[in-house]
Amino acid sequence: MSTSNIDDRLARLAPTSSPDPERLAAARSAVFDTTEDERCGSRRGRAHDGAHVVDLHDAPDDVVTPLGAARRRRNRHLGAAAAAAGVVGVVSVGIVLLPGEAGIFPASPESTCEDQLLRHLGPLPEDAEEPVWRTVASESTDTTDTTLLVLDGGGLAGACSEIRGEGGGFTSTATWSLPDVEPAADEILPRGITTGRAPVVWGVADANVTGVVVTHEWDHGTSRSVVEARVTDDGYWSAFFSPEDRIPQDAEPRFTWQLEDGTERSMALDEAWPGVDASTPLAEARREACGMTFPSSSPRLVLEEVRDDAGVTFLADGAGPSVLCLQDAGPPYSVRLASGGTTLEPETSPAEEEAVADYGGAGSRGAALVGRAGDDVARVQVTTTDGLPFDAEVVDGYWVVWGAALGSEEGDDPWQDATLRWYLTDGSPGGERTVFE
């Protein structure tokens, strides 16, 4: 069948009369009753036939019309102190700032954003299919165009914000590699947060979630912004901000969401890292993002810790196997490095005043090294061949050292010829050796 007659065949199916005359009549009654009331200045109630009746007197009047640019926001409160505060113009890691280019942004921020993301991602493999992006949300204000796209099939998302004016304006682009993790029942998952002048906060939600509210607080709680996120039919939620929102860079969002049964839940971002003895839905999702398969049936969380923008999760069973996951400290908790190994047999465990290295790894965005320490070892330090010293976390007979700064695109191994030093509980040096002799 040729494509030329598809339109003709479809046109024959076009509804020429109302597909639902009863509801059309009811809608007409609602409109004209309301307009009549508005003309007469009254708000009298009216009786309608049929079960489905809508009172349009309070219908939203802030919808974006084709000629307007009103924002679709509710429940916004900005403190006076915040309004007077300066706006931090620095954006977080992972965001590319481009100089403003007059005329680059025509009618569609969506298609422009697709191009921006492709440039951000760099050249595709020759045999790769052209990425197909789906628009999750797109919003324009007087100053800012923001678009959030996800790759068809998942795995990657990106957001573009263009701030107009101010010497040509500027554009920020952020991309996120998405782990294959779904929100638990009745839960939401933050997927991406950018800071800077036009922050973007977005995520996914379970099917029972009916609404999501994003709250920022700053100045010790004296200023705050409360924004109802847009929620799509397929479970994405997003809230976009512009410079006039004046959200400080260090104001962490908090989330509140409603379920179909009317109950409400909330979450703070630090619930992703509650410590090894605690569990929260966000922490479980974050751990799941690591995708770690433990070789024995009784793994134990030994260490979870965040430093700057990266965090480490270390599991062991006390007998031999252990695994380590280095991931982004914030959503979507992308994995920077996953490594695992089997330590030496118990009979060859280090002596009480000894420390040994077991395994390590390095990637483009971080490196980590795992070892064990005897009972009298209190502190472990690893110095790379470049002379950079890193203090390890010593927990339950294991030690773990990691650093986001040790990542290398070239695949350099920072642990090659690195030096391991350890110190005893009385503070005295315990010994020194090359990491992997």
Place this chain on the structure above:
Amino acid sequence: MSTSSPGDPAPADGDPAERLAALWDAHAVRVQAYLLRHTDPDTAQDLLSETFLVAWRRLDDVPAEALPWLLVVARNLRYNAARSQARRRLLTTELTRLENAAPSVSGSPESLATERDQLLRGLATLTDREREALLLVAWDGLAPSRAADVAGCTTAAFHVRLHRARRRLAAFVDDDSSALRAVGSSTPATRRSA
């Protein structure tokens, strides 16, 4: 198809109520069909009312070629509603929505009913954007430049989307027809073996 109806009310000065009534008569069915493609019947009814109420309150903004303007308002209201209401995608599939928007005409010949079924199933397999591109042109009668406004993309992007949609729908119809023919030819053999 023309993008403006012969019944399009002139934006000239006049009685606002009469102009609203004329807008309703000219476009309500189209807006209702558009909304039924995207949401359930009750929500579509609400949003249809709200769309024309926005038109009423901003009557001076409504251009002479009113349908694309009304569809963009309906689209934006739909986005707003989606933020605050329960998601119903599991209850209302794409195919159900399409069937709601284009009900079969009683007394249609069987061949037309078959074609309708085939095209609607094909439409349901397209992406949201591709389906919308096809229907804004084929059902709502918009020119691609106006349809691009409603779809929220550039005219060039819309043309690409439309081309892909036509190609994919045509491929579906071809495959589906082949499968039907294959089923038809295998039926006697099945009967013989039984």
